[in-house]
Amino acid sequence: MNVMQSQTTEQLTSIFAALADPTRRAILQRLTSGDANVAELAEPFEMSQPAVSRHLKVLEGAGLISRTRVATAHFSHLEAEPLKEAVEYMEKYRRFWNSSFDRLDAALAEYQATPDSDTTGIRTGAPHAKPHTTTSNTTTQKETNND
Numbered sequence: 415m416n417v418m419q420s421q422t423t424e425q426l427t428s429i430f431a432a433l434a435d436p437t438r439r440a441i442l443q444r445l446t447s448g449d450a451n452v453a454e455l456a457e458p459f460e461m462s463q464p465a466v467s468r469h470l471k472v473l474e475g476a477g478l479i480s481r482t483r484v485a486t487a488h489f490s491h492l493e494a495e496p497l498k499e500a501v502e503y504m505e506k507y508r509r510f511w512n513s514s515f516d517r518l519d520a521a522l523a524e525y526q527a528t529p530d531s532d533t534t535g536i537r538t539g540a541p542h543a544k545p546h547t548t549t550s551n552t553t554t555q556k557e558t559n560n561d
Contacts, residue, residue: 422499425477429500432476437461438469442478445492452488 432438441455456466470490473479477496482489 425496426500426503428476429478429496432472432478433500435469435472437466438473441466441469441473441490442492442497445479445490449489449491451490455490 433442437459440458444450444455444458452463452466452470455470456463459466470479470481473490474481478493479490480493482491
């Protein structure tokens with residue numbers, strides 16, 4: 415793996431780790447409406463501003479937000495480019511799964527179209543297994559009372 419691939423892998427790892435937390439996802443959602451300071455971002459959560467700041471540091475480390483300082487306030491800004499990279503990464507797997515489902519649909523349609531299947535798709539020409547029966551070695555109460 416070359417250096418560029420390694421950096422991309424590390425960045426994707428930090429992006430997905432940041433997105434794994436519902437609080438951080440909610441913060442990103444809020445930032446789609448515009449920049450906000452820590453107090454504004456902390457408002458909907460039952461946590462302290464320092465706790466929200468820790469979430470912001472994770473998001474910033476993943477490149478998902480940038481932070482600027484205006485006087486004494488720190489404002490967070492959504493950085494969408496890393497999200498685009500994560501979506502492109504996941505898109506490869508979406509195409510894989512769609513292709514797999516398409517092949518499964520085709521196989522199922524072929525199976526259901528065979529002459530030896532009924533309308534439920536269950537093959538009627540296939541041998542049926544005999545039901546398994548068990549015998550019990552238990553004794554009845556009458557047998558145990560014979561002294």
